[in-house]
Amino acid sequence: MPKVKPVVSLFSQCINCICRFKIYNIPVNAELSNPHSIEQRTDIKSDINPFPTIPTVLLESIIKSLSNHKYLLTKTVTKHFNFEFLITAELQKLIIPSWYHYNYDKFLNFSLKLEKLQVLVLQNSNIDNSCLKIIGTWCKNLRVLNVHDCNRLTDTGIEWLVLEPNELCKTLQELMVICPAVTKRGIKMALQNCPALQIVENEHTFDVLVEEAQSAAQAQPHKFTSFAHLYIRSAGVYTSGQLGSVVRYCPSLVDIYIEIKTGLTDTDLFCLTSLKNLHTLKFIRHQSGSNRKEITFDKGLAPVLKVIGNSLKVLYLVYFEFIDIWTVVKFCPNLMSLTFDNHCQSLSALSENEIIQLRHEKGRGYFQDLKILGGGFNLSNDILFGLLSCPLVENIYISHCDALTDDLLREVVANGFLKNLQIVCLESCHSLTKQGLDALVMNDNLLKQIRFLFCEKVTKNNVHDWHEIAKNKNWELFIDFKNFGIANITLDA
DSSP: OOOOOOOOOHHHHHHHHHHHHHOOOOOOTTOTGGGGGGOOOOTTOOOOOOGGGOHHHHHHHHHHHHHGGGGSSSSHHHHOOOOOGGOOOSSSSEOTTTOOOOOOOHHHHHTTTTOOOOEEETOOOOOHHHHHHHHHHOOEEEEEEOTTTTTTHHHHHHHHHHHHHHHHHOOEEEEEEOOOOHHHHHHHHHHHTTOOOOEEESSSSSHHHHHHHHHHSSSSOOOOTTTEEEEEEEESSTTHHHHHHHHHOTTTEEEEEEEETOOHHHHGGGGGOOOTTOOOOEEEEEEEEOOOOSSOOOIIIHHHHHHHHOOOOOOTTSSSSOOOHHHHHOOOOOOOOOSSOBBOGGSSSSSSHHHHHHHHHSSOOOOOSOEEEEEESSOOOOHHHHHHOOOOOEEEESSSTTTHHHHHHHHHTTTTTTTOOOEEEEEEOOOOOOHHHHHHTTTEEEEEEEEEOOTTTHHHHHHHHHHHHHTTOOOBBBBEEEEETEEEEEEEE
16 A cells, blocks of 8 residues: 655755745844834845855755745745845755846846855746856856756857856866757857866757767867767757767767657667667657657667667667567666567567577566666566566556556566555556556555556546545545546545
8 A cells, every 4th residue: 555644844844834934134123013114125145134044955955945836936925035045155056946036136146155056057047148157257166057948048158158267167067058049159169168068958969069079080089088968859960970970979978868860770879889888778759750760679779789788777769669678678687767669579689599588587577676667558468567577666657558457467466566666657558447456556565646547447436436545544645537528637645
C-alpha cells in the first residue's frame, strides 16, 4: 500500500510561513501602532531587514520555495514581498522568481553582493544585455547561469559577459541561453572564451561546434576536453561527418541528445563508439514530423551499443518505430532509465541461441539498476514480466500494451516485485481492470502517483473508491484519470 502522509517538518512549516509574509521595508522610527505610517521603501540596507542574520542554507531554501510555490503568483504576494531582502553576500545559489519584476538599478543593487554566487537562474525574466555585463563583472565564481527565454538578450550581452577579462570566463561551466535574439555569433563567443564550459543549451550549439572542430583540424589541432553535454536539434540539414568531427573535438561527452536531422545516417552513428564514458543517449523524434527512416536500430544503433552499451545509464529510443529489447538487455546491463516504443525481435543483433541463453541467464529482472521504464505496445507477457521485475524500478509508463493483464500484474506483485514503485502512468491499457490494479494500489510499496489515460476498463467509480481508501488511511496518493466522454478527474488524498 502507499505510504502514510509524512508529518510536515517544523523546518518546512517555517519556510512556508515566511513565504507568505507581506515583507515591507519599515523605517526605523515608524510608529508601528499606526498602520498609515508603514510605507514601502526600496532600501535593501534597511535596519528592519531580518534576513541577513539567517544562515545561508535557510535563505537558499526560502528562495527555492518562493520560486516554486504557485500561491506566490497572486498579486498580494508579488506586490508586498521585497525579494531583495533575501539577497546576501554569502549566497551561493540564487533563483530569481519569474514573478519578481526588477529594473536595471535594482539588479545593480543586489548584483554587487554576489561574488560567492555559483548558481544564478534568471530564466524568463526581463534582464537586458547590461545585466549580463554586471554578472561578468561581479559574479567571479559563477558555475551555472540560466537565462532561458530572456527576450531582451542579444549577442551583445554574451559579448559583454565573456569578452571582458574576468574570472567568470574561467569558472563558468553551464550556460543555458535559449533566447530568440542570441545567434551563432553569441554562442561562438561563449565557447571560445570559456574553456571550462561543459554545457551550452542553445539551438545553434551543434553548428558552432562543427565550425570550431573544422577550424581546429585545419589549424593547430586541439580538443575541447571540458564539453560534456551535446544537444543536436533538427533544424537545418546535416552534412555527413559532422557528428564525427564534433565527437573528436569533444572527446569527453557524457550526455548526447539527438533530435534527428535530415541527412543523418547509420554510418554517422558509429563515431559514438569512441565515447567510452557516455552515460546518456537519447534519440528524439521532432514533433513537426513522424519520419523515422533517417537511421535504423539494427544497422545504426545496435553496433554502437555493442561497443559502448556497458557505460550507458539512460537510453531513450522513441525515435525508432521498433527496437529489439534483447539487444539492449545484452549490451546495456547497467541502465537506470529505458524508454522505447515497440519491440521487434527480428531486429536483434543476437542469434536465436544467444537470446535463449540470455533469457536463461537473466531470469526475472533484466536490469538490476533500472529505475525508470517506458514502453509497451507489442511486448510479450514474458518480456513485460521481466521488465516489471527489475528490483529498483520506481517510475513506469506503459502504453497500448495488451500483455498487461490482471493476472500478469498480480503475479508480478505476488512475486515480491514493484516494492519501490512510486509513479505509474498507464495509457490505453485495455486489458486491466480494478481486480488487477487492486493488487498494485493495495500492495506494500511506495506508490505516490498513478495516472490512467484512456484505459477502457478502468472507471471513474474505481478511481473514487481508491481515493476514498487513500483518504481514510491517510495515504500520500495522487490519482489522475482521463477517458473518452468523461470529465477529467484529479484527486489528491
